[in-house]
Amino acid sequence: MTRPRVTPATPEADTTGDQASPRTRGDRAADGTAPAPTPPTELHRHLAERLEGAARAWLDRALEEAAAHPGTHGPISVWELRLAEAGRRCGLAHADAARVLILHAARADADTLARVYHQGTADERRAVLHALPHLVPGPDALPLVEDALRTNDTRLLAAAVGPYSARHLDAHAWRHAVLKCLFTGVAVDHVADLARRARGDGELARMLGDYAEERTAAGRTVPEDLHRVLALTESAPSAPSAPATPTHGTDHPHGKES
Structure with a gap:
């Protein structure tokens, strides 16, 4: 052949098209830092350096809440609400990184990540996929990757691989x-x-x-x-x-x- x-x-x-492609859309922090391969400590440092004062203070509070109450309390945990707020509080360019840091601070396991993924928006699902290498050492979360690979959402696919x-x-x-x-x-x-x-x-x-x-x-x-x-x-x-x-x-x- x-x-x-x-x-x-x-x-x-x-x-x-380029306009919709992951090449040009916000699946990295504004400085080019990719949430999945970047260690959380380094990701936090990069993000803190680039957020304005109010956004940085919000992120610090969100991480403290997640670390203090990592499990589910009531119908939904406080840190899950923060996942939904991240885009508005930190800006779209930084939302993925902020959500990954919140998930890491909450020490979300495979079951928790699956719940967040299936109940969340496309943005929250993408954050779960970015967080997997930091939180799940084995193949337990592969069903989430397989689900994302069945979609035609290019940003979700980019996070899934x-x-x-x-x-x-x-x-x-x-x-x-x-x-x-x-x-x-x-x-x-x-x-x-x-x-x-x-x-x-x-x-x-x-x-x-x-x-x-x-x-x-x-x-x-x-x-x-x-x-x-x-x-x-x-x-x-x-x-x-x-x-x-x-x-x-x-x-x-x-x-x-x-």
């Missing part, structure tokens, strides 16, 4: 997450640990090649990010040639999955 040719992007080729997914998604689900990013226009820069997980993955290379062929056959452009990921697999498809002479009696290392 010939490696697909990259052609300039057109408005038709990407229905999300962060460090937690890199650690815990199995190969099959992770490959489909990468394809979902390409399909929806989410930049693969959001895919945590992409180079390591894509390296030598012949099945991912096959899936990328098939997707590129489908788009080419339909007269649509092939996303530039596809070639970037394809190169990382170290097994980019090439034009058919004479069968290679086996080395040391081994078969081709990248057979198609059953």
